[in-house]
Amino acid sequence: MTTTALDTLDRLESEAIHIFREVAGEFDRPVILFSGGKDSTLLLHLAIKAFWPAPVPFPLLHVDTGHNFDEVIRFRDKVVAENGLRLEVAKVQDYIDDGRLAERPDGTRNPLQTVPLLDAITNHKFDAVFGGGRRDEERARAKERIFSLRNSFGQWEPRRQRPELWNLYNGRHRPGEHVRVFPLSNWTELDVWHYIAREGIELPSIYYAHQREVYLRDGMWLAEGPWGGPRENESLVEKTVRYRTVGDGSCTGAVESDAADIETVIAEVAASRLTERGATRADDRLSEAAMEDRKREGYF
Amino acid sequence: MSDLLRLATAGSVDDGKSTLVGRLLYDTKSVLADTLDAVHRASADRGLTTPDLSLLVDGLRSEREQGITIDVAYRYFATPKRSFVLADTPGHVQYTRNTVTGASTAQLGVLLVDARKGVIEQTRRHAAVLALLGVPRLVLAVNKIDLVDYDEVTFSRIAKEFTAHATALGYPEDAVVEIPVSALAGDNVVEHSERTPWYDGPTLLEHLETVPVDADPHDAPFRFPVQYVIRPRTAEHPDYRGYAGQVAAGTVRVGDEVAVLPDGLRSTVTGIDTADGPLEEAASGQSVTLLLEHDLDISRGDLIAAAAVPPKVTDEFDATVCWLSEKALTPGARVLVKHGTRTVQAIVTELRTRFDEQKLGSTDAPDSLTLNEIGQVALRTAEPIPVDDYTKSRRTGAFLVIDAADGSTLAAGLVGAPLPELDGVESCTDGGDAAEPDSHALVSPGP
Numbered sequence: 001m002t003t004t005a006l007d008t009l010d011r012l013e014s015e016a017i018h019i020f021r022e023v024a025g026e027f028d029r030p031v032i033l034f035s036g037g038k039d040s041t042l043l044l045h046l047a048i049k050a051f052w053p054a055p056v057p058f059p060l061l062h063v064d065t066g067h068n069f070d071e072v073i074r075f076r077d078k079v080v081a082e083n084g085l086r087l088e089v090a091k092v093q094d095y096i097d098d099g100r101l102a103e104r105p106d107g108t109r110n111p112l113q114t115v116p117l118l119d120a121i122t123n124h125k126f127d128a129v130f131g132g133g134r135r136d137e138e139r140a141r142a143k144e145r146i147f148s149l150r151n152s153f154g155q156w157e158p159r160r161q162r163p164e165l166w167n168l169y170n171g172r173h174r175p176g177e178h179v180r181v182f183p184l185s186n187w188t189e190l191d192v193w194h195y196i197a198r199e200g201i202e203l204p205s206i207y208y209a210h211q212r213e214v215y216l217r218d219g220m221w222l223a224e225g226p227w228g229g230p231r232e233n234e235s236l237v238e239k240t241v242r243y244r245t246v247g248d249g250s251c252t253g254a255v256e257s258d259a260a261d262i263e264t265v266i267a268e269v270a271a272s273r274l275t276e277r278g279a280t281r282a283d284d285r286l287s288e289a290a291m292e293d294r295k296r297e298g299y300f
Numbered sequence: 301m302s303d304l305l306r307l308a309t310a311g312s313v314d315d316g317k318s319t320l321v322g323r324l325l326y327d328t329k330s331v332l333a334d335t336l337d338a339v340h341r342a343s344a345d346r347g348l349t350t351p352d353l354s355l356l357v358d359g360l361r362s363e364r365e366q367g368i369t370i371d372v373a374y375r376y377f378a379t380p381k382r383s384f385v386l387a388d389t390p391g392h393v394q395y396t397r398n399t400v401t402g403a404s405t406a407q408l409g410v411l412l413v414d415a416r417k418g419v420i421e422q423t424r425r426h427a428a429v430l431a432l433l434g435v436p437r438l439v440l441a442v443n444k445i446d447l448v449d450y451d452e453v454t455f456s457r458i459a460k461e462f463t464a465h466a467t468a469l470g471y472p473e474d475a476v477v478e479i480p481v482s483a484l485a486g487d488n489v490v491e492h493s494e495r496t497p498w499y500d501g502p503t504l505l506e507h508l509e510t511v512p513v514d515a516d517p518h519d520a521p522f523r524f525p526v527q528y529v530i531r532p533r534t535a536e537h538p539d540y541r542g543y544a545g546q547v548a549a550g551t552v553r554v555g556d557e558v559a560v561l562p563d564g565l566r567s568t569v570t571g572i573d574t575a576d577g578p579l580e581e582a583a584s585g586q587s588v589t590l591l592l593e594h595d596l597d598i599s600r601g602d603l604i605a606a607a608a609v610p611p612k613v614t615d616e617f618d619a620t621v622c623w624l625s626e627k628a629l630t631p632g633a634r635v636l637v638k639h640g641t642r643t644v645q646a647i648v649t650e651l652r653t654r655f656d657e658q659k660l661g662s663t664d665a666p667d668s669l670t671l672n673e674i675g676q677v678a679l680r681t682a683e684p685i686p687v688d689d690y691t692k693s694r695r696t697g698a699f700l701v702i703d704a705a706d707g708s709t710l711a712a713g714l715v716g717a718p719l720p721e722l723d724g725v726e727s728c729t730d731g732g733d734a735a736e737p738d739s740h741a742l743v744s745p746g747p
């Protein structure tokens with residue numbers, strides 16, 4: 001290879017690898033949040049590259065809402081096994097079963113992930129927690145640092161963020177505090193897909209077009225699952241759909257799509273007039289500041 | 301031509317930075333329908349008849365409530381000509397640390413002024429911050445030109461006054477471009493305005509698409525802060541020992557002779573590894589793993605550098621700091637210095653000068669440096685560290701000053717004196733028609 005200017009993907013990859021290595025060098029107990037979704041799969045791919053040929057020096061943590069797509073959980077377990085990784089799972093269901101958390105009236109569990117996440121961080125004494133958040137996802141995320149200090153309650157204090165100068169990250173924190181680290185901060189959704197194509201990264205099949213029985217609620221195509229199904233005035237129809245994001249199945253919508261492979265997905269994302277969250281996440285439609293409020297409480 | 305430009309906004313509170321960024325995103329069709337709907341709804345809720353485009357970037361609840369920007373928003377957009385990483389920074393003086401954050405990696409600063417107010421204190425402060433951080437190019441956007449009836453004389457007066465200030469800060473004339481705009485109405489942002497027939501320069505977007513991006517100089521001496529030592533100790537790689545890092549400056553090739561600093565040991569590069577296979581050569585910005593010929597004791601914090609042109613290794617050096625903390629800096633302060641991948645204890649042995657970014661002069665031996673002040677200091681570190689001048693390398697000439705007690709970042713540190721020697725350029729405070737400012741070389745561009 002000669003010294004040509006780095007292209008956008010090279011630059012983003014290099015930045016993410018640099019961030020992983022900084023954390024490995026400065027923290028005692030980092031962990032990667034891993035759900036099996038595309039951003040966390042990308043995160044893991046970059047971590048593997050950062051430490052090659054040595055194994056990734058961190059475990060993975062999945063905060064499991066219990067509202068899963070089977071394909072995603074199977075994929076998660078396969079990736080963990082193939083790479084010889086250690087996976088911790090913090091289950092929202094356990095918290096509901098023993099009464100520490102109550103099911104919400106709307107049935108969605110994304111907001112309920114915060115407490116199991118913070119407990120897992122405390123119990124395992126994790127001091128750096130990698131998340132797949134991207135600044136282009138949402139305008140409150142656009143405000144977050146790559147190293148985001150959380151107080152001992154896991155809260156984000158947007159008005160008190162540290163300056164983040166050059167690429168010198170300050171990960172100092174007091175006992176009980178931890179740092180959320182976002183190596184994908186500067187990636188756009190399209191960058192993610194281009195990179196997945198370039199690297200040939202495998203994803204759960206539901207990111208590509210498939211037949212599925214879905215029902216329409218609040219303008220979103222939802223699938224039936226352990227979280228419930230269509231109400232009286234709603235009915236199941238078979239559609240060709242795919243998922244742009246993968247989360248709590250009760251509030252993550254599918255989009256109608258024929259994009260069955262990576263090239264057609266890229267073309268579709270590039271032409272889309274909706275953001276991935278706007279298209280598929282009911283929880284972000286709750287209010288103007290839904291994401292910010294959840295992050296303040298300690299959410300991803 | 302480079303395919304990426306990193307830019308940051310700057311300027312006083314309410315000058316229209318966020319609106320301008322919103323306008324750029326909107327007029328380049330970079331805003332998706334659901335986001336736009338949300339802005340329309342929120343604007344209507346506030347009783348506005350036209351959408352308030354600043355809502356596209358002011359993403360925090362308290363920002364929207366107060367109508368100001370508190371922290372940097374990073375936005376990404378692209379045109380067929382280029383991709384842009386845009387940092388919209390706050391104008392309020394209380395949040396200067398966030399402006400510094402946005403500017404530290406920028407290749408171009410878009411400094412706004414309100415055409416009714418012209419160049420004011422905060423304009424001068426931000427121009428100084430951009431110059432100090434080595435942002436190589438500026439755009440002066442004379443905004444709210446609609447509120448001065450698109451008046452050419454007003455524009456020219458402000459442009460002239462600003463140019464004098466920028467020149468005094470070391471900007472060559474061709475590094476600064478002035479554009480009359482209305483972020484609110486869209487004049488000269490993406491489309492040429494018919495209401496400024498007297499202006500025949502580029503629109504803001506045209507300028508951003510064509511301005512030369514000062515790329516990393518490939519002939520800079522090689523610098524590589526070691527982040528992590530990779531030792532798999534697996535059956536497949538029992539003896540592998542590689543030094544992981546990102547090339548901070550220059551280029552390295554297999555066979556190059558390198559020095560490992562601060563110790564000064566020498567070795568030869570025998571391999572440049574990546575997960576995608578070995579490379580013959582790696583350049584500034586690439587994350588790689590170096591293999592060396594000798595089995596040396598190298599760990600995180602060491603710097604691998606071109607043996608022929610090593611940086612200075614010293615435990616005493618002069619630096620310029622931009623103080624970002626409410627806790628004032630006084631002589632004798634004990635701090636931590638994070639430089640590259642090494643963090644060392646340090647004492648600020650002397651405050652040499654405090655820079656007056658208004659008069660562009662300086663005060664000798666100040667008692668303290670307080671929030672948002674820029675000054676020159678002398679530092680002594682507990683161990684020698686390898687430093688370059690910030691004007692030579694934005695990456696290896698930069699450091700953080702950290703509070704050892706609570707871990708907070710106290711200051712942006714720059715080795716040497718990136719701002720020109722200044723002794724009061726009166727012309728910049730009184731209308732810009734007086735003394736010819738000295739011309740000073742601007743710092744070289746960094747990554």
Ligand SMILES: Nc1nc2c(ncn2[C@@H]2O[C@H](COP(=O)(O)OP(=O)(O)OP(=O)(O)O)[C@@H](O)[C@H]2O)c(=O)[nH]1
Nearest residue numbers: 313314315316317318319368369391444482483484
């Ligand atoms: N008439 C007119 N008003 C403008 C223009 N640009 C911005 N404004 C108004 O000026 C006010 C401040 O705009 P913002 O974009 O929030 O200013 P800002 O520079 O981002 O402010 P901070 O980020 O808090 O420093 C808003 O009410 C805008 O609508 C313009 O070109 N013409």
Ligand SMILES: [Mg+2]
Nearest residue numbers: 317318368369
């Ligand atoms: Mg603003």
